[in-house]
Amino acid sequence: xRTLISFxxxxxxxxxxxxxxxxxxxxxxxxxxxxxxxxxxxxxPVPPSPTNRVADDPAAARLxxxxxxxxxxxxxxxxxxxxxxxxxxxxxxxxxxAKAIAHHPRHTLTLWNVxxxxxxxxxxxxxxxxxxxxxxxxxxxxxxxxxxxxAHVVHDDDDLxxxxxxxxxxxxxxxxxxxxxxDARPVAGDExxxxxxxxxxxxxxxxxxxxxxxxxxGKSIAAYQRRIVxxxxxxxxxxxxxxxxxRDKVAALSESAQRGFSLFVGKxxxxxxxxxxxxxxLEFHANRVPTGEGSDPGRPLGISRLLEDPFNSLSRxxxxxGEEGRRKLALAPMGWRTPGEFKTPTLRNVARTAPYMxxxxxxxxxxxxEFYSTLENAAxxxxxxxxxxxxxxxxxxxxxxxxxxxxxxxxxxxDADLRRAPASARLTSQSN
Amino acid sequence: xxxxxxxxTVSGLAAAxxxxxxxxxxDALAPSEQxxxxxxxxxxxxxxxxxxxxxLARNESRDLDVAVDLDGEPAAGLDVxxxxxxxxxxxxxxRTPPVRDMGAGRYRVEGLLLHMRGxxxxxxxxxxxxxxxxxxxxxxx
Numbered sequence: 001x002r003t004l005i006s007f008x009x010x011x012x013x014x015x016x017x018x019x020x021x022x023x024x025x026x027x028x029x030x031x032x033x034x035x036x037x038x039x040x041x042x043x044x045p046v047p048p049s050p051t052n053r054v055a056d057d058p059a060a061a062r063l064x065x066x067x068x069x070x071x072x073x074x075x076x077x078x079x080x081x082x083x084x085x086x087x088x089x090x091x092x093x094x095x096x097x098a099k100a101i102a103h104h105p106r107h108t109l110t111l112w113n114v115x116x117x118x119x120x121x122x123x124x125x126x127x128x129x130x131x132x133x134x135x136x137x138x139x140x141x142x143x144x145x146x147x148x149x150x151a152h153v154v155h156d157d158d159d160l161x162x163x164x165x166x167x168x169x170x171x172x173x174x175x176x177x178x179x180x181x182x183d184a185r186p187v188a189g190d191e192x193x194x195x196x197x198x199x200x201x202x203x204x205x206x207x208x209x210x211x212x213x214x215x216x217x218g219k220s221i222a223a224y225q226r227r228i229v230x231x232x233x234x235x236x237x238x239x240x241x242x243x244x245x246x247r248d249k250v251a252a253l254s255e256s257a258q259r260g261f262s263l264f265v266g267k268x269x270x271x272x273x274x275x276x277x278x279x280x281x282l283e284f285h286a287n288r289v290p291t292g293e294g295s296d297p298g299r300p301l302g303i304s305r306l307l308e309d310p311f312n313s314l315s316r317x318x319x320x321x322g323e324e325g326r327r328k329l330a331l332a333p334m335g336w337r338t339p340g341e342f343k344t345p346t347l348r349n350v351a352r353t354a355p356y357m358x359x360x361x362x363x364x365x366x367x368x369x370e371f372y373s374t375l376e377n378a379a380x381x382x383x384x385x386x387x388x389x390x391x392x393x394x395x396x397x398x399x400x401x402x403x404x405x406x407x408x409x410x411x412x413x414x415d416a417d418l419r420r421a422p423a424s425a426r427l428t429s430q431s432n
Numbered sequence: 433x434x435x436x437x438x439x440x441t442v443s444g445l446a447a448a449x450x451x452x453x454x455x456x457x458x459d460a461l462a463p464s465e466q467x468x469x470x471x472x473x474x475x476x477x478x479x480x481x482x483x484x485x486x487x488l489a490r491n492e493s494r495d496l497d498v499a500v501d502l503d504g505e506p507a508a509g510l511d512v513x514x515x516x517x518x519x520x521x522x523x524x525x526x527r528t529p530p531v532r533d534m535g536a537g538r539y540r541v542e543g544l545l546l547h548m549r550g551x552x553x554x555x556x557x558x559x560x561x562x563x564x565x566x567x568x569x570x571x572x573x
Contacts, residue, residue, distance in 0.1 A: 272521075275549055281491055283526050283547050327493060327543055387522035 026242065026250055028258040034242055036265045041239035043231040043277040043348075046115045050320035051313050052130050052219045054167060055226060062427040063163040064224030067217055069421035070160075072153050073137060075144030076101055081136070081221065084108045087419040090353040090412070091228060096360035102141040105296065107360035110353045113346050115226040118282040118328070122342045122358040123302025127329055128318070130222035131311040134214060138185050146185035146195050147214040154217065163425035168216045172209045179206050211310075215317045227418055230348045233411035235261075253408055259398075260405025268372070268392055268402055270347075279347035279409065285386055286340040288378040289357045289371065296358065299341035340379065351407045365406060369399050467499075470567050476503050477558045479567040481541075490549055490573040496541035498531075502560055506537025511559040514541050516552050546573055 026034065054060035067073065068081040079100045084093045091111035098104035106122050114120075120132035136142035137150055154160045155174045165171060174180040184198035191200070199207065234252040241249025253261070264270045275281045284299040306329065311317055313325030342358040356362045362371060371378070373394040381389075394402070469480040480499045488494055496514070500507045510533070516525040526547055532540045546552050552571045558564065 272548065272550070276491065281547055283491075388520055 026238075026258060028255060029242075029262060033262055033265055036271070037239050037242055037261065040275075040277055040279070041236045043113070043116075043229075043236070046226050046229060049115070049129065049222065049226070051128050051318040051324055052222055053319040054216075054219050054223050055130075057167065057223060059163070059427040060167055060220045060223035061227055062224075062422055063160070063167065063425045064220035064222065065418065065422050066160065066163070066425035067154075067221050068224055070153070072157075073143060073145060073150055074101070075140075075149070079143050081133070084136075084142070085111045087414075090349055092353050094354070096355050096363075098142075100136075100142045101144045104139075104141050106358050107355065109343075109345060110349065111225055111228050112230045112349045112353075113278050114228060115222075116278045116282075116346070117280075117343075119284075119302070119343060121302065123296075123298045123305075124284060124343055125302040125305040126309065126311075127306055127313045127325070128222070128311075129225060130215065130218040131309065131313075131317075133218040133221040133225070134311055137214075146183045147210055148181055148184040148198070150217055151180070151210050151213040152182060154213065159425045163427075164213075164216065164220075166426070167220070171213065172206075179203065180210070184210075211317070215311060218311075224418075228414065230411045230414070232413070233348065234408040235405070236411070238408070254404055256401045257404040257408045260401035260403065260408075263394070263398055263402050264405055267398075268369075268394065269388060270372075270402075272386075272388060273344045274347050279350075280344040282344065284341035284343050286338055286381075287342070287386065288340075288375065288381060288389060289361065290377050290379050291340075291359065291361075295339075297339045298358070299343075300339055347406060348409050349412060351403075351410050352412060366399065366403060369394070369402050369406075373399065468569060470569070475565045475567070476563060477501065477507070477565045477567055478504075479556050479558075481556075481569075484540075488546075488571070488573075491545070491547045493543050493545050496544055498539040498541060498556065500537050500539065500556075500558060502563070507558075507560060508535055508537050509533065509560070510539075511557075512539050513557040514544065515555040515557065516544070516546055517555065518548060518550060518552055520550055521548070546571065549573055 029037065049055035068085075071078050071080045071083075073080065083100050084098050085091045085108065086093055093099070093108045096107060098106060098108040109122065115129055117129070118124075118127075120126035120129060121135075126132040126135065134147075137145050138147065151171075152174055154164050155171050161171060172180070179202070181198040181202070183195055184202060185195045186199050187193040187196035190196060202210075234257075237249050237252035238258075241247065241252065264274075273281050273285055273287075284302075286298075306312055309315075312329055314322045314329055315325075318325055350356075351365055354364055356365065356368050362368050370376075372389075373392045375389070375391045381387075466482045467480045468482065470478050478501045481496050484495045484497050486492070486494065498512070498514075500510060500512065502510075512531045512533070514529060514531060518524065525545060527543065527545060529541050529543045529545070532542060534540050550573065552573060554569045554571050556567045556569075558567065
């Protein structure tokens with residue numbers, strides 16, 4: 001009897017050690033799943049941006065922040081970058097399709113962790129963050145303004161002008177209206193547009209001066225956007241716990257969310273595209289989400305527009321002499337591509353950035369998971385669609401677990417001063 | 433056809449399982465931890481390759497050093513192309529990296545990007561005049 005009691009005590013102690021053992025901080029995950037979790041967190045530092053010499057200059061970030069919230073940088077005087085990329089709406093707009101001056105055929109992408117991207121916009125028609133920032137200014141559906149008008153706003157505002165000139169040197173004297181009209185820009189396919197005619201009437205060297213100002217505006221905005229980073233969600237705390245064998249940190253993820261993680265990397269196959277610490281493979285896929293209106297070619301169109309872009313990373317505006325462009329852009333068009341491919345978005349803060357997909361055609365995250373579970377109403381597979389995309393047949397409980405995991409990627413903590421227009425575009429000890 | 437299967441550790445992150453589908457001749461280079469080599473087979477070409485600088489890694493651009501032998505001798509002046517294919521996904525790479533002839537049977541693949549987790553078939557298409565073969569490897573990332 002004594003032996004039996006002793007054995008029982010030993011068994012209980014052993015079980016206690018096993019369950020409390022630092023080598024098994026999560027009893028729900030396999031060793032392979034733990035290894036994958038350790039690959040997915042922490043998010044590394046924001047990658048360098050060699051094409052933008054002011055990418056990590058705090059003064060440029062401050063100027064960029066002022067420009068980001070400045071509604072004067074629009075044809076109607078009431079649209080800023082923050083109109084669609086609202087800090088209070090997950091740096092999106094909560095709409096199905098974007099709308100600034102007019103409706104846009106695509107959904108607004110979040111700016112969370114945007115600096116980690118390899119390509120920009122849904123079809124990757126931009127290859128740097130700073131050149132991405134330029135496109136909406138001259139889109140009549142978005143800011144509806146022109147590069148000349150943008151330059152004039154910077155030139156005519158003492159605060160913006162001082163901040164700009166401290167960073168980039170003297171602005172050209174734009175007071176001469178004959179050389180620098182109030183509104184001018186190239187207009188693709190419409191040479192008779194008043195902006196296009198005004199642009200064509202300018203001297204080539206003056207066009208180049210304005211392009212330089214315009215690009216510097218974009219590089220400043222990019223410097224600001226590089227600070228919009230989400231990196232310490234409950235999932236990250238959980239992974240810290242796995243690495244340090246800290247059960248308190250492991251408890252940051254509920255059992256349901258842990259089961260959801262197992263599904264994410266296993267049966268549900270989310271990891272196939274949403275891989276890496278920013279939960280995206282940075283590339284493009286045809287995921288068979290039904291297209292709402294018309295047919296959007298996606299990536300093939302993005303590539304052709306990127307190659308024609310005068311502000312791409314092979315242009316004279318790239319501060320690395322085109323080195324990154326030769327790597328990225330020169331090789332891009334030769335690869336495997338098919339219509340209907342769109343960029344894999346990050347899943348960080350995904351629970352706060354509804355609706356979803358390139359046309360915002362799926363309203364809720366639950367509906368997204370259910371789409372992949374059933375592929376109901378999926379678009380017909382293309383020639384090179386992902387053949388691994390098959391119905392997952394998830395149970396209701398599994399859907400709930402996956403949603404619990406996706407919610408654990410939420411971290412919206414960000415310095416409140418970065419969420420609003422600064423008091424000044426200049427970074428001084430007095431300004432906030 | 434499957435002539436042989438070898439397992440190589442390419443990096444701490446990934447292991448490469450090497451299957452030679454059509455290769456021949458002895459290795460051009462002495463096998464090392466860094467070089468992945470085709471085995472002697474039925475074809476006339478043999479290939480050895482390694483990632484330069486950094487180990488091969490998922491979704492990170494890498495250059496490859498490639499050494500090609502034809503009938504046991506370093507083969508210069510070949511037409512060389514490299515293709516990646518994910519048989520489980522039904523698609524390939526997002527870009528086609530150029531291949532530069534470095535002379536003396538050495539070639540440089542510039543900007544190879546295997547962007548997804550899983551099995552990749554890495555095909556080296558080789559042509560010397562009328563002799564054309566494909567030497568293939570499986571890389572599991």
